[in-house]
Amino acid sequence: MIIRRLQPTLEYLLDNYPAVALLGPRQAGKTTLALDIAAQQPAIYLDLESTADQAKLHNAELYLSEHRDKLVILDEVQRAPNLFQNLRGLIDQGRREGLRNGRFLLLGSASIELLQQSSETLAGRISYLELTPFDVLELAAEQTETLWLRGGFPDSVLAGNDAVSLKWRQDFIRTYLERDIPQLGPRIPAETLRRFWSMLAHNQGELLNAAKLAAALGVDGKTVARYLDLLVDLLLVRRLKPWHNNSGKRLVKSPKTYVRDSGIAHALLGIGDKETLLGHPVCGRSWEGFVIENCLSVAPPHSEAHFYRSSAGAECDLVLTFPDQTTWAIEVKRSSAPNPQKGFYFAQDDIQPAASFVVYPGTETYSVADGVKAIGLAALLKLIAGKNEH
Structure with a gap:
């Protein structure tokens, strides 16, 4: 247990x-x-x-x-x-x-x-x-990569092998589309909603382009908004809003979207094992979504999450504002030698965070620049969870 x-x-x-x-x-x-x-x-x-x-x-x-x-x-x-x-x-x-x-x-x-x-x-x-599915702090450290591949739903991550896990997630998706969602209200064709959900998985961590999605589905923009609202309300998709301040800079206004459970995203994309995942174009953005969901899972209640992007090229994957109004800037890299781009440092100048981190798949914590630390996911989650105690 x-x-x-x-x-x-x-x-x-x-x-x-x-x-x-x-x-x-x-x-x-x-x-x-x-x-x-x-x-x-x-x-x-x-x-x-x-x-x-x-x-x-x-x-x-x-x-x-x-x-x-x-x-x-x-x-x-x-x-x-x-x-x-x-x-x-x-x-x-x-x-x-x-x-x-x-x-x-x-x-x-x-x-x-x-x-x-x-x-x-x-x-x-x-x-x-x-209650979210399992996060990294609830399982053994060596299970992190499995958790990323299979997602955090107990029956998926604890399955006997990858094939059984994938089958469980495919059945989970089918049950939601064919039974659960139709019970919630207006009839939405299951196949259309599956295509929309799969498109969001393909566009994991990208800015929402409702017009592009609407054109691909053959529906109007209002219908796309309704589909997205439904998946957000069911706690299956996250709509991450852009961070704004009063600096007068031109900032991106569209939200980013993530299929919240990485395992469900992988099932929608037909990714069943680690090798396939590492070779897939969505790999880096999937890791980004996985890190963000874990951070928000352990963050204190009433914490606020945004991303930051300006027209001048400043960019930060996650801006986490805690209830005490301190802000952390978090960049996500799927690399054993994480080096933030210039855009992250520009974002730091704009946001003025209390702490800045680059999350990578390793376990060592070290400084990569003045005020910026490279850190493993489990170590970062412990720091965030510690904010609950203050």
């Missing part, structure tokens, strides 16, 4: 809030983590995709009030939007009876869906937490 780094945070929030929403893509390990916590206390688990469990909630207020002394875990809660009003009444009633915290653990695999439904009805009563 791999202990999830987020578990102590989740336990703390349950001790201090009546309801906690644990968000994350399907198969990231939300249910496993929730059941692990449930084993430590009186709890009941309801899967809202199960017909039997849906029937129990036919009179939700009555059923849930009978279990007021237990932690109630509601899985795939975005399937029952009408439930949030009931939860509000039960939480308020419980508060009057002295039951203030640890009442409900809500598991959801669609972020905005859940936030829109609960933000108004449960304001002040709920805390949100995102």
Whole structure:
């Protein structure tokens, strides 16, 4: 059993809030983590995709009030939007009876869906937490390259071999396209969405060119925006926004897009093993996306992530701003001898970060220029995670 780094945070929030929403893509390990916590206390688990469990909630207020002394875990809660009003009444009633915290653990695999439904009805009563697939700090150091190839979904990274892992990811993609996404709303042809998702994988880490994607798909720009919003809301794609300041410089305004899980990106591209990956044109940008996702996975809540690019050639892959408003500039290189380009130093002058790093596949940390350190991914993640303690 791999202990999830987020578990102590989740336990703390349950001790201090009546309801906690644990968000994350399907198969990231939300249910496993929730059941692990449930084993430590009186709890009941309801899967809202199960017909039997849906029937129990036919009179939700009555059923849930009978279990007021237990932690109630509601899985795939975005399937029952009408439930949030009931939860509000039960939480308020419980508060009057002295039951203030640890009442409900809500598991959801669609972020905005859940936030829109609960933000108004449960304001002040709920805390949100995102569980990503495994990151580098949760696995052994020697598994980093495997994690990059296969991605962080537990069933993929822990599979017996690369072929089994790839098959799992292909099935995961098919299930999302054919079952999960159609349940969320307007019908989107599965094959069209697969092509769009694959295009994003081919363009991993590049500036979003909606017109180009629309032309390739034979749809209009608004449709491309809708497809992208959907994949972002499902926590499958990241839209990384450009960093802006008031310097008056001409800065890029388009976001970059990344398929968030490197293993899913590789499956969409038909990359099944390390040798194929290292020889593929997407290799460097895939490593960049993998590093960025890991950095954001361990960063303190409410940290902000951007990239920086100006028309004059200044460029930085990740500008990470922590809750205390300190900023780190992070450049990503898939090279054993990482040397930043001039554009990174120009970006440093513009951003004025508190620290600057070049992440590379090695393990040694050393200075490559004044104020710039080359650093391995695991070492950088430990530094970022340490910001949680301040």
